[in-house]
Amino acid sequence: MISNNKRLINNNWWFKQKEDKEYNEVNLPHTNVELPYNYFDEKSYQIITNYKRDIYVENKEKRVFIQFDGVMTSFNFYVNDKFAGEYKGGYTPKFIEITKLINYGEKNSIYLEVDSSEREDIPPFGHVIDYLTYGGVYRDVYLYEVSQCFIENAFYDYKVSDIKNGHVELTPKVLINNKGEAGEYLLNFTLKHKDNSEEKINFTQVVEVEKASKWYYLEEIPLENIKLWDIENPNLYEVKLELFLGKEAKENCKLDESTETLGFRHLKIEGKGLYINGNKVKIRGLNRHQAFPYSGYAMPARAQRKDAEILKFELGLNTVRSSHYPASPYFLNRCDEIGLLVLEEIPGWQHVSSDEAWRNQVLDDVESMILRDFNHPSIITWGVRINESGDDDELYTKTNDLARRLDASRPTSGIRCYENSHLLEDIYTMNDFIHDGGEQVLRTRKQVTGLDKEVPYLVTEFCGHIFPTKRFDNEERLVEHALRHGRVQSESAKSQEHLGAIGWCAFDYNTHFDFGSGDRICYHGVMDMFRIPKFASYIYSSQKEPSQGVVLGPLTYWTRGERNKGEVFPIYICTNCDSVEVVLEGKTVWIFRRDENTLDNKLSGLKYPPIKIEASSGEWGYSWNEVEFKGFLDNKQVAVKKYSKNPVLKDLSVTIDDKCLKGEEVDTTRVVVKAVDQCENLLPFISGFISVETEGDINVVGPKQVALIGGCIGFWIKTKGKLSNKTAKINIKSSFGIEKTLEVELVK
Incomplete structure (x- = not known):
């Protein structure tokens, strides 16, 4: 849902594991089990848990909905002890109307029974997978109080007819949900640039609304002098959509409004390349898992946005693949804002089930992904095939047809890992791990596709498990790891038949015992799980223009x-x-x-x-x-x-990403501690530990005493969802006798 008539209800939840007797108070996002950094049993979070909370709704004229942005993996939902709905999937929102179950003006109890087990009827499960799907209510929850007729969704479809002069034909498609009276309603659009420009574009249209939930295609709105969105100039516009009863925009007749962010760009992908606004772009990217140490998926907005910033500004990438599931809305919003292209895909990993419920869930995942993320200019293609799965023409014909029916403006893609696969998508995407240090760096397009014709071809993974590298490995391995990433990106850049290459992967991640290094970590990243760089990261960051930062x-x-x-x-x-x-x-x-x-x-x-x-x-x-x-x-x-020719421990270098956090909701920031020598270089083989204590309304995510790994360590602190003091402190003590203190400002 996109109505503005909502409120975030992340605070004041109560949580317990099914066998526990007592509830504990928690705030969202929340992981059902705080895990160790490594060497843990992944079964520990694959459990049944319960969440509950009270809500209050005063206005009897309002319809009431709950929106769960991400609950892993399935749940049954109850309101005042009555069943209200269920969900399967974990990565896209679930909207549930609870109007008939609400006692207006009284306390209402909402209750979730969450199943975080790897159920075989839900993708990506059914076989082994190389990543973890941590349990819990790990994204936001919203309470909507809306009119009988309201705006449920809107697709802002458009065509750029003149790139040079910024001529755009905008054709909104609005989903109106109506249980009120059928008749004439007015939709009012207001469009303005997000640079706070006073110049606005207004458009109104009267529509005949039926008593149902239905999409309405609106008239074409011609726009001129639009500043187009691209990776260097990510121009964004804000569109406010208002719904009025009747033919006039009278304030007392306003039923609903929504505010969305849009970016307009001309996208063309063909065999010769990817073009944005007529300019050819060679894709240079990495895959990203949304996993963090200790808390798994349950990291709030700031951490999600920071990941996008690391990829764009620190690593100098122009593309990220949201492997292997739809990403956080906060991550995608930041990609829009900074000009980071996205390949977004449905959940899955190699396995395709013959079970009808499982296959239907795949189609539901395609639909819910596009319904949620259609308006993001950063998304350039929908991944509608289970990652690295075999050909299944029946299923993938349906996923492609569904994606094209919902969104004709973007090409489809589908990631495979073997040659001569059936091409049902618009882009042939391939995980090419041919480079093992030898002469061959990438396969040719024809070798992979088996096709004589020119088709768009994109490498979506390389390196990864072929050469896993820990940040604390010996220098020779770290160097070779960097060079392998460099060789593939170099070959891709020279090739006229590759759209580009997306490496595996940005950050190390926890995984099942079937994979990784035996300690539940895949060390495939160019950064570790704390987002601390390995040598390979310099291959990417050094490709930035010097004006964006000397490397x-x-x-x-x-x-x-x-x-x-x-x-x-x-x-x-x-x-x-x-x-x-x-x-x-x-x-x-x-x-x-x-x-x-x-x-x-x-x-x-x-x-x-x-x-x-x-x-x-x-x-x-x-x-x-x-x-x-x-x-x-x-x-x-x-x-x-x-x-130094004679490096010795000189100091602890302590950096914090953000010194100002929101206190009345769960907010977070990262702290990195490094043991450095007299030249401020990392001492990669020093042993020691740090102890962290906090003062004020913040906590440490994970253990408060941790060992340095390869001479350094990172940790996150998060706010408690209350604001009793405007400042908080982080006190760091080390086994070296060096102490540091950081101060954090807390605001509303």
């Missing part, structure tokens, strides 16, 4: 004993600088420019290939030197990275 990332710890034979060179410098100066013991020894002498041919397709430093590090047993790598742009020094 100088040497793929080395600068220590003679870390690589085989005591060697240090070659060193790859991931940078968007023009040249790198190497300074040993204060003296300039070499200057390396990005040219044919410093390029690895397999990385040459990157816009800013790493500069490869080939030199002598001296023989084993000779004295060691400190080094500085200085980055230059247009003969001007813009960055420096210095390494």
Whole structure:
């Protein structure tokens, strides 16, 4: 539902596991079991739990709905001890009308029985899957009080007829839910740019509304001088849609209103490439799981938005795949705002069931995904095939037909992992893991598709399980991990037959015992679960334009004993600088420019290939030197990275993503603690731990005492949903005797 007549009811819930006698007070989003970081039994959260809360509704003229944005995996819902509805799926909203069960002006009890087990009648289950589906009410819950006739949904379909002059034909399609009188109703549109421009566009239309829930196609609205949305200029507009009884927009006749954010862009995908507003875009992306340590899926808006920012601004990506399920609305909203393209797909992993209920659920997932996310300009394709599943023409003909019927403006895609699959979608998408360090980096389009004709072709996974790499692995493995990502992205960039490549994956994630490293973690990310970078992240971040941030990332710890034979060179410098100066013991020894002498041919397709430093590090047993790598742009020094010849612990580097949080709802932010030497470099093999205590209305997510992993660790703090003080403190003590304190501001 998109009506503005709603309120968030995330606070003041009561929760218990089925066998418990007592309830505990909780706020949402909530995970049913707070898990360890690793080495846990995934069965521990696959349980039955109960949630309850009281609600109050005063106005007897209102219809009342509850919206659950995400409950894993299924539930039965009761109001005042009477059955109100059920849900299966976990990733898309469920709207339930409870009008007839409400006692107006009195306390009403709402109750959920949540089943978080892996039920074989619900995708992605039925076989093994390489990710966890943590239990609980892990997204928002809303209470709607609406008129007898209200706006249930709206698709703002459009065509860009003139890219240069911003001419757009907007054709809204509005779902009106009416249990009031049939007759004439007025819809009023107001459109304005989200930069707070005073210029507005208004449009009204009278519609004959039946007594039912029905879609209404409205007249074409011509728009001129529209600022189009793209990845560099993500222009957004706000549209307010008002519903009035009768033919006039009288305030006392207003029944409902909704406010949506829109972006207008011309999208074309063909065999030759992806074009946005006529400009060719080569996809460079990573897959993302929405999993976090300890809390699983149950992380609030700020954490979801931050992930999008990490992908776009830290890693310099232009695309993310929401593997393997619809993403958080907050994540998608932020993708819209910052210009990050999205491939969104239905839940699933390899297995396709013959069970009719399971297959019907797949169709429900396609429909609910598109109904929820149609208006996001960042979404460029719908993934309507179970990830890496075999051909099932009967099922996938239906999913494609359904997606095209609901949304003719976007192409469909379907991810597979084998050659010569039947192409029922508009884009042939393939998980190509051919590169194992050898000569072949990517398959050709014809090799994969088996087709002689030119079709759009996108690589949706690579690397991953072929070369899992822990952030605390030895340097040689970390370097090779980075180079493999670089080689594939380079080959993709050079290819005229690939739309691009989306690597597996952005962040490490918890998984079942069937996969991962035996500790319930897949170390496939270019960052770890705390979003702390591995070397491979520098391959991506260094592709940013220098104007978006200078990057100088040497793929080395600068220590003679870390690589085989005591060697240090070659060193790859991931940078968007023009040249790198190497300074040993204060003296300039070499200057390396990005040219044919410093390029690895397999990385040459990157816009800013790493500069490869080939030199002598001296023989084993000779004295060691400190080094500085200085980055230059247009003969001007813009960055420096210095390494000590004798690193020792100097300090704890403590950073926090946000110092101001909302106190009256569950809000969160991340803290990263690093043990650093006298050059402020991470000490990757130091052992030790930190203890975290909080003051005020905040808590630590997970344990309060944690060991450093690879010299550092991250944790999240979250607010308690109340605001008794305007400040809170995070006190960090370490086994090294170093203490740090952070102060956080809490606001309404």
